[in-house]
Amino acid sequence: MANILRVILVVALLVLGSCGSSYRTGGVQGAADSVLGGDTRSILVNGYSTSYAWPEMLQDMLDAHAGGQRKYFVVNSVIGGAPVETWIAATGSQDHTRTIVALERDFLGPDPRLLGDAPRPTIVICQQSLQLTGDQRGPVKAAHDMAGAELGADALEALGKRLHAYGMERVYIATHIYKKPVEPEVGNERVALARLLSRGIEYIEAGPDVWEPTRRAYPGCFEDDGLHPNEGGMKIMAEGWYRTLAGEDAREDVVRGLWAREYDVNKMMRAYLAWRRTSR
Secondary structure, three states, X not given: OHHHHHHHHHHHHHHHOOXXXXXXXXXXXXXXXXXXXXXXXXXXXXXXXHHOOHHHHHHHHHHHHOOOOOXXXXXXXXXXXXXXXXXXXXXXXXXXXXXXXXXXXXXXXXXXXXXXXXXXXXXXXXXXXXXXXXXXXXXXXXXOOHHHHHHHHHHHHHHXXXXXXXXXXXXXXEOOOOOHHHOOOOOOHHHHHHHHHOOOOOOEEEOOOOHHHHHHHOOXXXXXXXXXXXHHHHHXXXXXXXXXXXXXXXXXXXXXXXXXXXXXXXXXXXXXXXXXXXXX
């Protein structure tokens, strides 16, 4: 009963955190002095195809937050079609090769091909999904499905542990944006995340709740297919992650600057994919 009450409390925090007049992150926010303070650092992005473009927007926001300096490097390691299950796949499997092996080759191995001048990442922000965990749609079939929530939490914890083993001192995890054809499972991924947070793993923290704001903005923040985020949807994610990383030090002028700029997200997607191909 105590565990169930803790899950209910964390779910309530996740939902209430996103209901302000403008975007607000859900869940536990990172302390500003440990994420956007101190030495120059890199922030690794883990995810799948909805995250091709917004990390570049986040980079612009972090540059603005640092007074126009490149103090925080956003290192985008996302792989299309790669939810949590593919990142925790068995060594030697096809999924392991296209996710973890690529992560090592490009960013975290002894001779990273795409890290450039950025320092080795110690923080990872996971914009993730539990689709393929349990079945195609995901494990949590209803808000009170604790068996499914446990299965999802186990998968998220395995992802966190795998990334922690690569030197990630903080692992922030957020779940999927709104996805109408795969509801309620996608929305209920937040229940699995809440279950994970109740376990009290020191290095795992909640990212922003991006499901609720994208649900409220549906279909306007999506492309015509109703599945992939457009510029507005990408900005929702970028803002959410900025507020999580900055905590109480988040600056509203930085947020306004994001929404005032125009981005061609399709061009950004193509540029990202071409950049990743250069390492092969």
